[in-house]
Amino acid sequence: xxxxxxxxxxxxxxxxxxxxxxxxxxxxxxxxxxxxxxxxxxxxxxxxxxxxxxxxxxxxxxxxxxxxxxxxxxxxxxxxxxxxxxxxxxxxxxxxxxxxxxxxxxxxxxxxxxxxxxxxxxxxxxxxxxxxxxxxxxxxxxxxxxxxxxxxxxxxxxxxxxxxxxxxxxxxxxxxxxxxxxxxxxxxxxxxxxxxxxxxxxxxxxxxxxxxxxxxxxxxxxxxxxxxxxxxxxxxxxxxxxxxxxxxxxxxxxxxxxxxxxxxxxxxxxxxxxxxxxxxxxxxxxxxxxxxxxxxxxxxxxxxxxxxxxxxxxxxxxxxxxxxxxxxxxxxxxxxxxxxxxxxxxxxxxxxxxxxxxxxxxxxxxxxxxxxxxxxxxxxxxxxxxxxxxxxxxxxxxxxxxxxxxxxxxxxxxxxxxxxxxxxxxxxxxxxxxxxxxxxxxxxxxxxxxxxxxxxxxxxxxxxxxxxxxxxxxxxxx
Amino acid sequence: xxxxxxxxxxxxxxxxxxxxxxxxxxxxxxxxxxxxxxxxxxxxxxxxxxxxxxxxxxxxxxxxxxxxxxxxxxxxxxxxxxxxxxxxxxxxxxxxxxxx
Numbered sequence: 001x002x003x004x005x006x007x008x009x010x011x012x013x014x015x016x017x018x019x020x021x022x023x024x025x026x027x028x029x030x031x032x033x034x035x036x037x038x039x040x041x042x043x044x045x046x047x048x049x050x051x052x053x054x055x056x057x058x059x060x061x062x063x064x065x066x067x068x069x070x071x072x073x074x075x076x077x078x079x080x081x082x083x084x085x086x087x088x089x090x091x092x093x094x095x096x097x098x099x100x101x102x103x104x105x106x107x108x109x110x111x112x113x114x115x116x117x118x119x120x121x122x123x124x125x126x127x128x129x130x131x132x133x134x135x136x137x138x139x140x141x142x143x144x145x146x147x148x149x150x151x152x153x154x155x156x157x158x159x160x161x162x163x164x165x166x167x168x169x170x171x172x173x174x175x176x177x178x179x180x181x182x183x184x185x186x187x188x189x190x191x192x193x194x195x196x197x198x199x200x201x202x203x204x205x206x207x208x209x210x211x212x213x214x215x216x217x218x219x220x221x222x223x224x225x226x227x228x229x230x231x232x233x234x235x236x237x238x239x240x241x242x243x244x245x246x247x248x249x250x251x252x253x254x255x256x257x258x259x260x261x262x263x264x265x266x267x268x269x270x271x272x273x274x275x276x277x278x279x280x281x282x283x284x285x286x287x288x289x290x291x292x293x294x295x296x297x298x299x300x301x302x303x304x305x306x307x308x309x310x311x312x313x314x315x316x317x318x319x320x321x322x323x324x325x326x327x328x329x330x331x332x333x334x335x336x337x338x339x340x341x342x343x344x345x346x347x348x349x350x351x352x353x354x355x356x357x358x359x360x361x362x363x364x365x366x367x368x369x370x371x372x373x374x375x376x377x378x379x380x381x382x383x384x385x386x387x388x389x390x391x392x393x394x395x396x397x398x399x400x401x402x403x404x405x406x407x408x409x410x411x412x413x414x415x416x417x418x419x420x421x422x423x424x425x426x427x428x429x430x431x432x433x434x435x436x437x438x439x440x441x442x443x444x445x446x447x448x449x450x451x452x453x454x455x456x457x458x459x460x461x462x463x464x465x466x467x468x469x470x471x472x473x474x475x476x477x478x
Numbered sequence: 479x480x481x482x483x484x485x486x487x488x489x490x491x492x493x494x495x496x497x498x499x500x501x502x503x504x505x506x507x508x509x510x511x512x513x514x515x516x517x518x519x520x521x522x523x524x525x526x527x528x529x530x531x532x533x534x535x536x537x538x539x540x541x542x543x544x545x546x547x548x549x550x551x552x553x554x555x556x557x558x559x560x561x562x563x564x565x566x567x568x569x570x571x572x573x574x575x576x577x578x
Contacts, residue, residue, distance in 0.1 A: 134546045141553055141557060142556075145557050145560060149564070151564045155573055155576055156576065159573070161557050162513070165513045165554065169493075169513060169517055176523050179524070179527055179536060184535070230576075235576050
């Protein structure tokens with residue numbers, strides 16, 4: 001009976017794995033590669049629907065001997081991952097045709113990576129957490145280098161692989177130390193052992209905490225560990241960059257939140273002290289270096305680093321409400337970032353990268369709709385009302401002020417003003433420069449759907465912020 | 479009977495050698511081997527903890543780590559091969575197309 005219950009609770013993940021495997025097979029059988037995207041999207045919808053039904057019938061709790069949790073926290077992050085995955089697939093269809101990427105491998109790797117993220121968000125055992133993280137990471141390494149003939153894609157994959165493998169070794173060392181200390185890998189058992197054996201102050205616990213923060217810092221590109229991000233984001237195919245900056249980042253935050261709050265909850269003072277300078281440094285590095293970028297993917301990579309810093313503030317303050325604002329922020333960041341990358345992807349056509357800032361000169365004259373979309377996303381990334389980006393930053397800053405971190409908020413708000421320069425520069429290029437040459441867009445229906453969804457969500461969340469915030473709050477507090 | 483602390487120290491030393499190798503070696507194959515060294519040092523301490531705690535979890539983890547390391551090696555070397563086809567070098571200093 002308990003086996004059956006376990007199987008039911010992990011059925012969304014199993015369905016996704018099934019979809020990914022059948023896409024690999026279908027790749028040999030169907031000639032029209034658009035069919036693969038449809039089949040993949042159908043599988044993802046079924047999996048998401050099953051997940052939704054499981055929530056509706058009130059399924060909840062741990063499973064597989066406490067290794068896996070089907071709770072509101074995991075489900076909130078799963079919604080982020082499903083949305084990222086679907087938007088990425090919609091944005092990829094045209095890009096794959098232009099770059100001649102093999103569609104079957106591409107879609108199934110995207111889905112495998114998402115399964116890894118879902119396992120990370122749901123893991124309540126360090127062993128499961130590590131395996132989920134590796135599944136996500138290994139799939140994303142390949143995705144970054146999937147354009148085999150492109151030197152920049154090769155180099156991105158290589159750098160991502162080496163630094164990713166390095167950071168997961170740190171995570172594993174942290175896990176080993178905790179296991180040696182408490183004799184368990186289950187998050188709850190570790191927490192109670194740390195509490196009952198009075199190990200919270202032990203130097204080994206601190207060491208493992210530092211190892212965990214280092215490993216998660218690499219995954220979410222926090223400042224001293226961010227060096228890989230700009231190179232990888234620039235070199236990887238643009239849809240993969242969009243995927244990487246939304247999904248794995250949110251997954252990193254999901255495990256970070258669970259490990260820090262559930263395992264090291266008693267050390268909240270200590271990890272706040274470690275994370276606070278990291279948050280400031282991350283925001284500063286991201287915002288300042290982005291000022292000098294002329295490649296828009298690289299600029300968005302530094303922007304993604306800065307946004308990770310803002311989201312981290314919600315964890316630094318260490319209150320449950322603070323983490324709710326981080327979850328809210330991650331959802332908003334995912335949507336607006338996918339939208340911005342969606343416009344970048346549309347500029348790509350055969351033999352033309354469309355990645356330089358000059359390529360955007362006078363875009364508004366030729367393509368007013370695409371420019372208007374980019375305008376909304378850039379405003380949202382800056383944090384200008386009535387867009388969702390403003391709401392995300394507002395709640396984070398509000399919670400930080402409530403928790404008494406006023407200096408942190410002042411610094412973050414100042415750098416937010418700095419970031420306006422490089423976001424609005426894109427807008428300036430689009431609206432106030434004369435077009436240099438003929439600009440044609442690789443539009444497609446699927447990309448149109450994805451962009452329409454993103455822009456509607458950005459505006460709806462911007463006008464009705466309580467919808468998402470209440471959802472995040474209910475998910476966190478169960 | 480070898481005390482637990484010896485194993486832990488061995489593991490820490492091997493791990494540090496791996497970290498230093500990763501940071502200081504300029505040949506990508508050696509960098510790759512340094513990562514393997516880090517993972518195997520972790521296996522030493524996992525097995526030692528498992529023995530001293532009389533808990534099987536540690537040994538199960540060793541197997542999982544070995545499996546993941548094998549997958550990682552396959553993917554890492556494949557990426558390295560794909561890279562080498564277009565840029566015939568394995569020196570870390572010569573990989574500088576992306577910067578800024």
